[in-house]
Amino acid sequence: MVPAALVLALAFAAGAAVAAPGDAVRGEQIYARCLACHALAYDRVGPRHCGLIGRRAGSVPGFAYSDAMKASGIVWNAKTLDRFLADPLRRVPGTTMTYAGVPDARERADLIAYLAWAGKSAPECKAAQ
Amino acid sequence: MSSFLAISDPQAARRLFLGRSGLLLSGAAVALLAGRDALAAKSGGAHAADVRILNTALGAELEAIAAYQLGAESGLLQKPVLGLALQFQGHHKEHAELLSKTVKQLGGKAVSAKANYNFPAHTLKTQADVLRFAAGLEQGAVSAYLGAVPLFGNRDLSKAAASILGDEAMHWAILRNALGEDPVPVAFVS
Numbered sequence: 327m328v329p330a331a332l333v334l335a336l337a338f339a340a341g342a343a344v345a346a347p348g349d350a351v352r353g354e355q356i357y358a359r360c361l362a363c364h365a366l367a368y369d370r371v372g373p374r375h376c377g378l379i380g381r382r383a384g385s386v387p388g389f390a391y392s393d394a395m396k397a398s399g400i401v402w403n404a405k406t407l408d409r410f411l412a413d414p415l416r417r418v419p420g421t422t423m424t425y426a427g428v429p430d431a432r433e434r435a436d437l438i439a440y441l442a443w444a445g446k447s448a449p450e451c452k453a454a455q
Numbered sequence: 456m457s458s459f460l461a462i463s464d465p466q467a468a469r470r471l472f473l474g475r476s477g478l479l480l481s482g483a484a485v486a487l488l489a490g491r492d493a494l495a496a497k498s499g500g501a502h503a504a505d506v507r508i509l510n511t512a513l514g515a516e517l518e519a520i521a522a523y524q525l526g527a528e529s530g531l532l533q534k535p536v537l538g539l540a541l542q543f544q545g546h547h548k549e550h551a552e553l554l555s556k557t558v559k560q561l562g563g564k565a566v567s568a569k570a571n572y573n574f575p576a577h578t579l580k581t582q583a584d585v586l587r588f589a590a591g592l593e594q595g596a597v598s599a600y601l602g603a604v605p606l607f608g609n610r611d612l613s614k615a616a617a618s619i620l621g622d623e624a625m626h627w628a629i630l631r632n633a634l635g636e637d638p639v640p641v642a643f644v645s
Contacts, residue, residue: 359602359645362515362595368573371514392507415504415606424508425602 353440356433363423367450372423376451378402379442383418394420407438501608506563508603509554512616515599516551517568519592520544525574526585536582536633540589543626550619557612586634593627596620597644 363371373386380403384396398418400406410417411434413427428434445451523544526532532540555565579585600620607613624644632638 358591358594359598360595361591362597362599363511365573365575368575370573371511371518420507422507422511424511424606425599426605427602 348435348437348439350436350439350443352433353436353438353443356428356437357440357444359428365450366444366448367454374454375441376445376448376454378407379404379445392418392420392422394418395422404438404442407441408434411437502561502563504606505608505612506558506561508606509558509561509612510563510566512600512603512619513551513554513558514566515596516547516554517566518572519547519596520551521568521572522574522589522592523547525572525576526579526589529576529579529585531579531582531585533582536586539629539633540585543589543593543629546622546626550622553615557615583634586630590627590630590634593623593630596623597627601644 360372360375364373364375366375368374369386369389373389373391380401383398383400383402384391395418400410400418408431411428412431413429414421414423414425415427428437523540526540527537527544558565575588579588597620600616600623604613604616604620607616628638631640
């Protein structure tokens, strides 16, 4: 569960390039869409999300990324996540994240706020640090 | 032909209904496989993109099979929940088999199950924990298929993915119901 008090500060910290700060509480609900392939603390069909903000794309040790993702040169922050999540296959053609994306900018901002909060404060991520 | 609606015995009606549902799903599977002539006419690039989508779905299905195995072997599930879990696992096995065959028909290499999955087994202490874990996976699967349906170059594949999406949504609803939650909380899935 996301403590509401942390939401705005973390959203601003991670999301300076996003037009409006996201709401991590709402973002946690949107994150449920990711749970077929992702988890915070461990790799699944997709890589783990703890430590995502600031990480170079394709760099989780031991995870079998697509060549496209490894060569993307992306470093994940609010701006790059926003662009990628809007249309993953257009942003990184050849990615194995074969998902149409999150077209709604508000939902993307909320999701990114949650990812930023989780990376710093979710118990699973704290335990993994 | 008898109708399950006309059968007074609920158990017999359920068996007949489920049997017919299986026939419907098998029909969708046949439609997918029968589309290979049309698939063959597509360009290699379109094939490669569709294979990537199918393989991502296959990876998730294989993981779901392993997750239900973990739940079944946990000793935490009691009947009739255990039976449901095994039934749902069987559906995922059918999905995986179909996806794997289709990848191969498209000339791709189907992904295999991992030797080990990093499930949070230490957090599963009660039947409700297992059900909640499974419900999260099924909800995610609904979203994943919804996000994949518009991406296929071949519309037969979109149709087959939508058929699987419907099955995952039924799993999710039943699991929510078993947890005492509203089984269908919204009019649209996302």
